[in-house]
Amino acid sequence: MAVFARPRQALAVAGVLGLALSVTACGTGDDKSSDKVDSAECAAYEKYQGNDGKKVTIYSSIRDIEADRLDESWKQFEDCTGIEIDHEGSGEFEAQLGVRVDGGNAPDLAFIPQPGLVKRFADAGKLKAASADTKAMAEQNYSADWLKYGTVNGQFYGAPLGSNVKSFVWYSPKTFKEKGWTVPTTWDELIALSDKIAASGTKPWCAGIESQDATGWPATDWVEDMMLRTQTPEVYDQWTTHGIPFNDPKVAEAVDKAGAILKNEKYVNGGFGGVKSISTTSFQEAGTPITTGKCALHRQASFYANQWPQGTKVAEDGDVFAFYFPAIDPAKGKPVLGGGEFVAAFADRPEVQAVQTYLASGEYANSRAKIGDWVSANKQLDLANVPNPVDKLSVQILQDQKSVFRFDGSDLMPAAVGTGTFWKGMIDWINGKDTATVLQGIESSWPK
Amino acid sequence: MTTTTPTLPAGAQATGKTTTTAGRVRKRLNSRTATLISIVIAVFWTIPTFGLFVSSFRPENEIKTTGWWTFFTNPQFTLENYQEVLFGRSSSSGQLANYFINSLAITIPSVLFPIAFASLAAYALAWINFRGRDWAYIAIFALQIVPLQMALVPLLKFFSTGVTLGGVTLMPAWDLVDEQKFAQVWFAHTCFALPFAVFLLHNFIAQLPKDLMEAARVDGATHPKIFRTIVLPLITPALAAFGIFQFLWVWNDLLVALIFAGGSSETAPLTVRLAEMAGSRGNEWQRLTSGAFVSIVVPLIVFLSLQRYFVRGLLAGSVKG
């Protein structure tokens, strides 16, 4: 197909120049020149050398400015090793990845946010096991809690990359100060505060679970957080692996505990209406009433920091901030619910393994963190490199020895439940269906 | 589908001419009422779109907290949404103009190929005598129901691994990179468009006057000649009609482009870019308000410029002389 040949070289150069220009223009780039492959900066990449001119494709759900940040984060790696990383992000990632893999057009690497999906591809024999180097790097930098989510049937497939902490309650430090409220550190304080705010005529909590084709997930996060707070971590693991049925009384207890807040007309839905308005309020705008004082508390993950209206200051002394969603029984430790993506490989060429290893390294975690808006459970991540206060708090929680981390349960379950009936069940539950019926329905949908 | 010239009821003929003054007045009134009603409905039909149009000039916070109609009592005007869509914040995704050209490069061949292949096939099914042609037509018609979602994986496999039958490679993998992937998208769109195209065009071609065809055959014209010199000119309006619809479908398609072209700025069309603009978590959907209008410009131009073919008579062939 010679007719299709094109001046790739020239274009690549133009692209690199363009990127370099835009990076300096943004003022975030450091003033290294990109053409010095042998310079001191490249020393760190020595072990990835030998793949000059090779290309690695990565597919993920990360788009727009966050995708730019990714490109920036591995730029030095590309310059030093000569490996070209071609990242593509899509909003249809989960469905499209399956189509591409089945269609024989899999990317080299994919950032998969669901361990359940990693398992599905691993079981189908589509994934390549991680190389010894990658495994060693991952074991050095991540805790066993995290590694087990990248492992299927004893085989290690991929290290975690970015992470988020979901056990957060967003509030307005400004309003709290004005009203003389204090940040609750125990469950009882949280409920007492909610009652106090409710008595003052404001609905204390706001929530929203609408998220286009993923509607329902914020409610499942609530249930998961309550599972971790009412049950032991072991019961939580049994629940996500179907060791106990979905309609077990223990699960019902957790759901009802969430319902004590979410389905309490006195508590919700500040700024939007009644309980039912939760299901049509988009998760992106669910917390906004906090900025206008129509709502005081909003349980949502660390990444909600990006959802606030422009001009909102996110800091401990700012317009909005988050506090840790307190445990019910502090004796059981500090349960932390979170999520993250895993770097799984569909190819085992040396350059692919080199990139996979590099992404598990401390160098990468720090390189990405410096650019902003990113959290990782990587132990080498230096808190000083994390610019944003909520991300700092998240990293602190992830690195805290007392934390008992568990992955978002709906991402661990089979997709038919985790992204299907569990979401739908929670929508029905918000809309008035009773707990027992909903749990029974989800249980019967679990694939045999 | 025969259409005979309707015979008028005897009663109607008996009443005779009513071109009286009163009749003319009534006629004019009728046409006035018709104009009025049709304009009212058109306005009503456009209100939702108009709301989007107004919203596209409002600041993000306003869009998300108050109704678009408050714009008229409390006008807050901004071009920021358009600025973000046209010039973007994301450096890696490049300029919108790039995606515009991708969309054009995808759409034009994806409209031409099905038109050509479908009109050839429709002609054969309508005017060439061969065994099993009715069943062939019915089969192609029925293929309209196959949901294209189910065709994505096998078609992608066809491109990425080729065709091997009993160890013999009938067709190697395509292995296309960058803009060469357009070829895959053309191929896919053509496949998916054919059943409807054949169905639509067959309807017109089959109703061309039989005498015309037979006369041409008697004169010794071959099928290719009849097709080129007689059929094609007669069905131009139908081709234009199908062309418009196919243009709209391809231009607005997201799924096929996503699978076969990928999402990089080298091949992704406008729709893929617009969907991305909502941001990783879908929170920037105010950009879509302006994005929708940026992407609507070309289809509207196409519609307006081809509309005259409709007026000339889309179904010119449907009414036999």
Next chain:
Amino acid sequence: MEFDFADVQPKLLMLLYGLIAFAVVVGGLLLLLDAVPSYFARRHEAQLIAAAANGAPLPRRRKPREGMFAFFFLLPAVLLLMIGLVVPAIRTTLLSFMDGGSRNWVGLDNYAWMFSDSSIIRVLINTLVWVLLVPLVATAFGLLYAVMVDKARFESVAKSLIFMPMAISFVGAAIIWKFVYAYRGEGQDQIGLLNQIVVSLGGEPKQWLLESPLNTLLLIVIMVWIQAGFAMVVLSAAIKAIPADIVEAARLDGVTPWQMFWQITMPSIRPALIVVVVTLSIATLKVFDIVRTATNGNYDTSVIANEMYNQAFRYGQNGQGSALAVFLFVLVIPLVIYQIRNLRQQREG
């Protein structure tokens, strides 16, 4: 970044290749079909002359067979249809008898699931409601509008406005209707037009998309809003194509508009009506984007195509997704039978 011609050039080149390929394939095919028979004709003539000169018996003229033309006319379309649709349809049918990961045969399990799971039965009912209402309402509206606008001034403007929804992508349409159906609590600023109207009339705002079965009807409104333009354009063109002398003759005979509509217009545009109804029926059976973007099938609004996509692509249940697709194939059978009947009449007529 400046507009970079180097970036664009390969794409335009590729487009050019596409156009060249188009010209070569289509032109080549027609040329071939023109050239080959005339070559044979010339050879036949030569043989005739030779035979006449030798006094040998005249060879019989072999006309190029009709079948050969049909073969080449149909070849590109049939080839593409085989690869793009027939093979996938067969594959889907096979997958529908296999499990979620397409590894084991499970017989009719997926079909048993389809007709026993209450949420799927709901999906089937919804699809039925869609396919009964959308073609009917959209065609009726399109027809009425086409008739009305035929006499009106500003015709092309009015038609463009009705047609505009067709030109908007589903991404845009989803937002447009968000501004119609959106809900905000009582006492707050509504951002949805429908609730604003309800509130200004003194009512309470409603969560439109939550209330089954109303929500299905509201989604159908969106589909009608988009597809009525298609019906209107095709039918309007058909109306324009009615020969002026027929209309004029009727008018001179003093028929009422009512008679005109039923006795002249309707019979004349019947073929176009069939095209519209059939096309809309099939489009409705496959409706996917509207449901997906508006509710994703939640609140009892799901339809077959949406459920099929979820099962096959999101839940990894290929078997169940395929079974739903096969059910779609079954649903098209009435339309196929209708087409066969039409074709028979046509051949006889």
